[in-house]
Amino acid sequence: MPRHTVARIDLENLRHNYRRASELAGSARAMAVVKADGYGHGLARVAGALADLTERYAVACLEEAVALRESGLSHPVLLMEGVHEAEDLKLCEAEGFIVAVHDQHQLPWLESSPARPEVWLKVNSGMNRLGFAPADIAAHAMHLRRLGIRVTGAMTHFACADDPASERTLEQTRRFEAATSGIEGLSLSVANSSAHFRDGQPMFEWSRPGIMLYGSSPLLGTQGPDLGLKPVMTLESRLIAVRELAVGEAVGYGEAWRATSPTVMGMVCIGYGDGYPRHAGNGTPVRVRGTRVPLIGRVSMDMLAVDLTEIPGAAAGDPVELWGPHIGIDEVAARAGTISYELLTGVTGRVPRLVRPQS
Ligand SMILES: Cc1ncc(COP(=O)(O)O)c(C=O)c1O
Missing domain, CATH: 2.40.37.10 (Lyase, Ornithine Decarboxylase; Chain A, domain 1)
Structure with a gap:
């Protein structure tokens, strides 16, 4: 006998929210962030519902990327925290997972592994969570490319984009731009959901909307529907x-x-x-x-x-x-x-x- 306590999931609303993200991203492409079991909605279900809209997905870890493949999806997947051991690089190459490289200790893994997965460099533009110092990005890109590794992108993450009054997002964007400006052939990505709502925010090649896809507001003191989002x-x-x-x-x-x-x-x-x-x-x-x-x-x-x-x-x-x-x-x-x-x-x-x- 069911208890009648349920979570109803509306996939049409999810698709509406993705389209809203895409519209706000302008010329950037929005990669759907589906980590943490699709923010609790079901990873395969959410990713499947967006499969014809998004060109790629972003997840936190390898297990989530593998679950996407097991559900039959063949899109590129960005591992935003990268891998946790050198061994995992082989699977990433074989499955077309893009590996974020964010810390010194990961470099020897790439140097010694026969695997050559696609790599994005993570820039610490001020959040001080993950990422290389801006001044070191060009050198890391050059070093990895000399090893035959395809360094195709760079990303950073904002600390305060949920606060429209904060100057931090602009400062972080400037540092990120300066760190990546001289490097050829990089796709750039900065925007989480909240950055989609900032006037004049450069979106570069890829945005990374998460919470807004699920209908919640990414901005302090605002409700999702105020921003044209629908609850999923x-x-x-x-x-x-x-x-x-x-x-x-x-x-x-x-x-x-x-x-x-x-x-x-x-x-x-x-x-x-x-x-x-x-x-x-x-x-x-x-x-x-x-x-x-x-x-x-x-x-x-x-x-x-x-x-x-x-x-x-x-x-x-x-x-x-x-x-x-x-x-x-x-x-x-x-x-x-x-x-x-x-x-x-x-x-x-x-x-x-x-x-x-x-x-
Ligand atoms: C690196 C990175 N990018 C993008 C996102 C998506 O953020 P949001 O859910 O606020 O859109 C997250 C979420 O935590 C993240 O860690």
Whole structure:
């Protein structure tokens, strides 16, 4: 017997969002970022739905790239964190995976391996996560090319592009341009989702949209639909109990919410064991019978409580939207002190994904 707690996945909305990214990328081509199981939507499903739109995919690691091949997709795939051992270079060459090289310790692997996969150099333009110093890029490109390695691209990643007021993105772009300007034959790539929305942002040859494909806003304080994006995942459950609380009665663990007036309370069959954030506080909206109502008390592993006082007739069995077209995931994330990326990738395996349209 199913529990009616499901994540509905709308692949038409995914395709709409890809087209939006592509339009914003201008003359650059948008490579679909599908890491972390397609941001929780299902890697093969998401990649398959974009197969005729995107020319290549970007993933974090080799396992994800292999999963794309196993699902029958033959597009080039960029491994944004590169490989983790020299051995993996052979598979990358054989499968047409493009390897990002970001650190000194990876160079001897390329020098000693008989494999010659296509390589992109990662530039540390200021985020200080991965990448070579800008001043060293030309020398690394020349060195690898002398070894017969095809160095075809360079990329960097922005630290603050989600904040439209930040000057950092422009500074990082300038450093990246300076680092790569004298090197022939490189495709350049800088833009994550948020950079697609920055006026005047150079996009170069390839952009790398991730979160925007799934309908969430990449910009601080903005909702996906404000940016022309459509939610791809709707997290849905049902009421499984409705009860009346008298003044002074509390709800759930720690008695974190107490009725100050007579209250009709509903229990919803979803909790942090499904990936709903435990830190979503009192007042986080959910939707029942077309009305936004507030979450009350602490989220449990398998349940959460909502205040149904404003919905006469609400009853066990009523569907509840936790996030989706009416309850923005960006709003839920803000209430829980996190970001939509964490919510989407955190929906657990216990929640069946129901896909529309079915393939
Ligand atoms: C190197 C790199 N490029 C692109 C992306 C896509 O970013 P977003 O999901 O913000 O569009 C990520 C995501 O973390 C990334 O690590």
